[in-house]
Amino acid sequence: MSDHQTLYDLVVIGGGINGVGIATDAAGRGLSVFLCEKDDLASHTSSASSKLIHGGLRYLEHKEFRLVREALAEREVLLAKAPHIIRPMRFIMPHQPHLRPAWLIRTGLFFYDHLGKREKLAGSNHIRFHPIDSPLKDDITHGFEYSDCAVDDARLVVLNAIQAQEMGAKVVTRTRCLSAQRQNGLWRVELENAQGIYQIKAKVLVNAAGPWVAQFIQQDLQLKSPYGVRLIQGSHLIVPQLYEGNKAYIMQNNDQRIVFAIPYLGKYTLIGTTDNEYLGNPNHVEITEKEIDYLLDISNKYFKTQLTSAHIVATFSGVRSLCDDESDNPSAVTRDYTLALNHEFEDEAPLLSVFGGKLTTYRKLAESALDLLSPFFVEMKKSWTEKALLPGAENLNSIEELVAQLQDKLSGISHELATRWVHAYGTRLWLFLNQATSVHELGQDFGHGLYAQEVDYLVEHEWAVSTDDILKRRTKLYLEFSENDVFTLDNYLIEVHERRLQRDVA
């Protein structure tokens, strides 16, 4: 198992969006990169988000102008990089004069429209609701509308990991970094996977461990963390579609917080998020009864359709690790990222740690990280990710066109399945179709549009190991699968892994 000789320029700890973002950027600049993730890619905060690529209208209230400007501009950059997994969305903010006056919202939206570069996304406007067709309660008569984007968060991570690998990075999951020590100007990194413990060496160590960022520094590296970290739990409810249409709603609450209602997977609505200090183990974050009541309560204040806990189809929770700025209010702690470089002496191997951040700004965060590391890699190439497409966006003219092409080539495929594949894989979907001309050639049918050929592709090319990897993060089909369906898929995966094992041994 020992791998003492392998030396990488960069070893990245953490396969969330920030880790894969840095790994991709670095690999594309010619560095040799290794990334390890202790669980599955995106298995923690990066799959528990509100799934928005957004400027963050409410951050303007906290005067986070740098963050909002960068995030606003990134909306269109990311939309162009991955139009299959990111799509524009209009957001409706019902006006509640006792919470925020109209002039304040208009001013905020003016900044929102003009602070970042915007070409494709429509600007904001004032709207009136008609009691007959509005899903909102009758006393809500007008509001504002503006643009942001929705994203498949877990797939954003996986696509970056694929790109990193295609650029030469080695990406391993279910591999924990146990410790790392500085030795002769390098890092000696100790890793553990199902086969055992092994070591590699790195010129630079990148700590993108998300909620574990400070713990990793203190416990695994035995160093002092440069910043305190606040873990803030956020939870979402998934309920049956609350209203028709593809717009999201942004609901203001009496506590000055806002909560989104977002169309989700065609037939659900996502309601979230909350913001609560979290002191437990980030591996096991779960929604609390109080959060459920809070989210149901705000939805019921705005929408005609009244929800009870019986409507909840699923919930999910995650923790943000934010740089502690000593705010009293968890909602007000800065959402901006901070990069900490630890390198005191010339021959000391550098450590770069990532604190905070958002999905939206992952690409800029990665660029800043590599700027900080550029003195250590004088040969490193320039930034490149702004214009580079993510896997599946190559030759993608429009979602509708690709759906039509797919329906034309693969007989028996439903519009729903074709649309799911196009959104998940873009033009890479031809890879797992593998010359098939009918859905009946795609192998075992697990129901709900999942066939063996897709599962095999996910195991072979997207690091999927378990049913959760496939159903929760790669396909989002977990909301449809019964226990029995999961059992069948579990058994199939055991066979696939055995086959792979035999192949590797042979």
Ligand SMILES: Cc1cc2nc3c(=O)[nH]c(=O)nc-3n(C[C@H](O)[C@H](O)[C@H](O)COP(=O)(O)OP(=O)(O)OC[C@H]3O[C@@H](n4cnc5c(N)ncnc54)[C@H](O)[C@@H]3O)c2cc1C
């Ligand atoms: C409720 C909520 C809603 C949000 N909504 C949005 C939104 O709509 N838009 C937006 O832009 N941002 C949003 N965010 C923020 C965004 O989700 C996070 O900033 C981002 O996902 C953080 O990514 P990360 O890579 O830093 O952390 P993570 O995704 O948690 O990744 C860190 C990874 O490191 C791994 N790891 C830790 N220790 C080790 C080790 N020793 N060895 C190997 N691996 C290790 C972990 O297993 C983990 O997978 C939201 C956050 C929350 C909590």
